Amino acid sequence: MLAYQRRILDDLLDDLFxxxxxxxxxxxxxxxxxxxxxxxxxxxxxLTNPQRRQIAIDNYDLVAQMPxxxxxxxxxxxxxxxxxxxxxxxxxxxxxxxxxxxxAGIAPGVRIHSGAGRIVSMRxxxxxxxxRAIEQPTVSxxxxxxxxxxxxxxxxxxxLAQYVDEILRSGFPGIRGLGQSARTAxxxxxxxxxxxxxxVQDGAAVRRPxxxxxxxxxxxxxxSTSASYQTILDxxxxxxxxxxxxxxxxxxxxxxARLFVLDPLEAWMPAFAPLTRLxxxxxxxxxxxxxxxxxxxxxxxxxxQGKGQRVAVATGTWLGALFExxxxxxxxxxxxxxxxxxxxLRTQDTKQEIDIIVEADNRDxxxxxxxxxxxxxxxxxxxxxxxKQQLGQRVVDRVCxxxxxxxxxxxxxxxxxxxxxxxx
Numbered sequence: 061m062l063a064y065q066r067r068i069l070d071d072l073l074d075d076l077f078x079x080x081x082x083x084x085x086x087x088x089x090x091x092x093x094x095x096x097x098x099x100x101x102x103x104x105x106x107l108t109n110p111q112r113r114q115i116a117i118d119n120y121d122l123v124a125q126m127p128x129x130x131x132x133x134x135x136x137x138x139x140x141x142x143x144x145x146x147x148x149x150x151x152x153x154x155x156x157x158x159x160x161x162x163x164a165g166i167a168p169g170v171r172i173h174s175g176a177g178r179i180v181s182m183r184x185x186x187x188x189x190x191x192r193a194i195e196q197p198t199v200s201x202x203x204x205x206x207x208x209x210x211x212x213x214x215x216x217x218x219x220l221a222q223y224v225d226e227i228l229r230s231g232f233p234g235i236r237g238l239g240q241s242a243r244t245a246x247x248x249x250x251x252x253x254x255x256x257x258x259x260v261q262d263g264a265a266v267r268r269p270x271x272x273x274x275x276x277x278x279x280x281x282x283x284s285t286s287a288s289y290q291t292i293l294d295x296x297x298x299x300x301x302x303x304x305x306x307x308x309x310x311x312x313x314x315x316x317a318r319l320f321v322l323d324p325l326e327a328w329m330p331a332f333a334p335l336t337r338l339x340x341x342x343x344x345x346x347x348x349x350x351x352x353x354x355x356x357x358x359x360x361x362x363x364x365q366g367k368g369q370r371v372a373v374a375t376g377t378w379l380g381a382l383f384e385x386x387x388x389x390x391x392x393x394x395x396x397x398x399x400x401x402x403x404x405l406r407t408q409d410t411k412q413e414i415d416i417i418v419e420a421d422n423r424d425x426x427x428x429x430x431x432x433x434x435x436x437x438x439x440x441x442x443x444x445x446x447x448k449q450q451l452g453q454r455v456v457d458r459v460c461x462x463x464x465x466x467x468x469x470x471x472x473x474x475x476x477x478x479x480x481x482x483x484x
Contacts, residue, residue: 064095068394076180078155079156082149084182085159086182088319097159100156103130106133123145136165142160146175149179165320186230189226192226195217197484199214204456204459208456213468214467214478223480227363230348232250247354251354254316274297275292275296277355280351284415291371327342330425333454335451345385356368366378366379386479388430391416398484401419402419412443412447414447416428416429426459427447428459428460429443429444429459431461436460441460461478461482462477
């Protein structure tokens with residue numbers, strides 16, 4: 061067996077789990093939830109096992125009788141387990157008792173207590189670029205949020221081709237280390253399992269799996285855009301007079317979101333800020349850009365050649381969209397590790413757009429632009445500087461993520477950071 065590779069979330073769990081009685085870790089299948097949780101328990105209740113699942117259904121008190129710390133794997137398969145853990149925490153709130161992992165949200169119509177005040181929820185996403193250990197980061201997002209512009213320095217040998225390779229390798233721990241053919245087969249299988257098996261196992265009725273897959277492919281083609289769901293639906297059924305209804309498309313979206321396969325980036329809506337007429341539309345992202353690349357059938361050479369269809373008129377290439385998605389995936393994890401939230405900004409007239417807004421609890425902001433380029437011009441950072449003019453000291457740093465070799469700070473104060481050098 062391969063040695064366990066620590067994740068950024070491990071540090072947070074090491075700090076919090078001894079103090080908290082129950083923590084739920086959710087995320088898409090294959091992101092490493094079970095491996096992460098298994099590092100700190102003595103008992104595991106695997107509810108994917110039909111026999112153990114039936115025992116848990118028959119014995120309501122089972123989870124409270126097992127030696128702790130206990131891992132309850134895929135708890136959503138027996139929703140009553142959640143309420144029993146909540147009651148167990150009420151009875152004994154001592155830290156380090158329960159870890160629950162889940163690869164899906166609760167099915168519609170199933171009612172459970174929220175767990176508020178008893179069970180703390182966390183999200184595990186695919187491996188960030190820093191977790192993949194292809195480079196030693198020299199720029200910390202946490203320090204960028206610290207309120208004093210840190211020194212920006214460092215250099216990397218990671219170039220565009222390696223970023224493309226990382227997009228295609230994925231951040232799924234069990235997939236990324238495979239050879240190209242095996243990796244492609246696994247990613248294809250992952251998509252097929254989601255559409256044909258996982259949704260059904262989660263209690264969803266999928267009448268037309270082919271149509272659902274086509275919609276998922278169209279959603280993938282909308283990666284890093286705010287294309288309307290009607291545009292995505294039209295792209296999923298080109299040339300067809302009889303299209304699925306918008307209600308059906310909404311069902312598709314909700315089903316896939318419940319499995320954490322869709323991971324949209326919500327629009328940033330600042331409080332107490334002189335910004336008006338901002339859009340509320342999320343940017344579309346799959347849980348891993350490798351899935352988007354597979355759904356579009358574009359490989360390494362194709363990405364470098366600019367191939368890849370997009371569903372809406374947009375500047376930039378398909379590779380640029382996937383690179384942005386890869387950056388968003390990592391920044392979300394880095395931000396969550398320091399208690400910050402992440403969104404994107406766009407004005408309704410589209411004159412001002414910023415790819416990523418990271419906001420700390422104290423409302424300090426780091427604004428980030430993503431550029432599939434090794435160099436940065438004044439034009440590239442104009443939106444970052446606009447936001448600084450609007451919000452003043454609330455914008456504690458401005459960053460342009462690139463594919464270049466050097467990290468430095470421009471004369472206007474914008475930090476230029478190769479993606480490989482950014483860490484938590």
